[in-house]
Amino acid sequence: MKNLPLLNVNGMIGRGAYEEAEFPTAASLVEHLDYLAIERSLVWHVAARDLSPPLGNRLLLTHLTASGLTHRLIPGFIVTPACFFEYGVLDLLRGHLASGAVRALRITPEVSRFSVREIERVLHELASYEPALFWDCGNFGTEAALRDFEFLAGAFP
Numbered sequence: 687m688k689n690l691p692l693l694n695v696n697g698m699i700g701r702g703a704y705e706e707a708e709f710p711t712a713a714s715l716v717e718h719l720d721y722l723a724i725e726r727s728l729v730w731h732v733a734a735r736d737l738s739p740p741l742g743n744r745l746l747l748t749h750l751t752a753s754g755l756t757h758r759l760i761p762g763f764i765v766t767p768a769c770f771f772e773y774g775v776l777d778l779l780r781g782h783l784a785s786g787a788v789r790a791l792r793i794t795p796e797v798s799r800f801s802v803r804e805i806e807r808v809l810h811e812l813a814s815y816e817p818a819l820f821w822d823c824g825n826f827g828t829e830a831a832l833r834d835f836e837f838l839a840g841a842f843p
Contacts, residue, residue, distance in 0.1 A: 694719065694727035695790075695820060697759065700745060702732035704797075712753035719758065726758050728790055728820075734764035735794045735822075740775050747787070762790035762820065765812075767804040776811055783815035790818040795831065797822075802834035809842050 699715050701707045709715040712729070719727055731749070734742020743763045750756050763782065769775045782788040791812070795802050802821070809819070819842070821835055 691725040692723065694722075694724050697727035697729035698732050699729055699749060700731040700733050700742070702736035704736055707732065712749050712755045712759055716753075716755050716758050726760060728762045729759045730762045730764055730792050735797055739764045739766055739769055740772065740778060743778070743782075747782075760790070761788050762792050763788050765791050765793060765805065765808050766798045767800050767808060770807045770811065776808075779808075779812055780815070783812060783817055788817070790820060792820045792822055794822045802831045803837065806838060806841070809838065813842050 697709070697715050697719075699707075699709050699712055701710060709718065715727065715729065719725075729746070729750070731742040731746035733745050734740075736742075743761075746761050746763075750759055750761055753759075761782075763779065765779070769779065779788075791809075793802065793805050795805075819838070823831070
């Protein structure tokens, strides 16, 4: 067990609209990973959840590149149902998923105020890239949300 490399899947960086930044920079997150002896982390930007997915996702890539920590931090993008309708957002998502730079998506229905099933249209557009999907459900979701997530898992294995 001593040499087992650990991967964190709940990394977040940046400042948002609702709380004080726990890890304002990529370097501060990596410092915490080092303290916990965690080798790598999937990471997303708080601005993507709190302000705008396209803005926050771009900030994430910019900050990771500038930090030089891309060997430790794996970008994951926040998506909402609005991504389907916003001009150029699906193309941006497709481009990063196709390049392999991004392999994970995260939904935050409680904060972004949508039901879990509403993300289906976006997932349908991105399913061919086979991204891992993470559901940020701080309150463990409602029974309906759990059923919706179960439906999505069956529809997009």
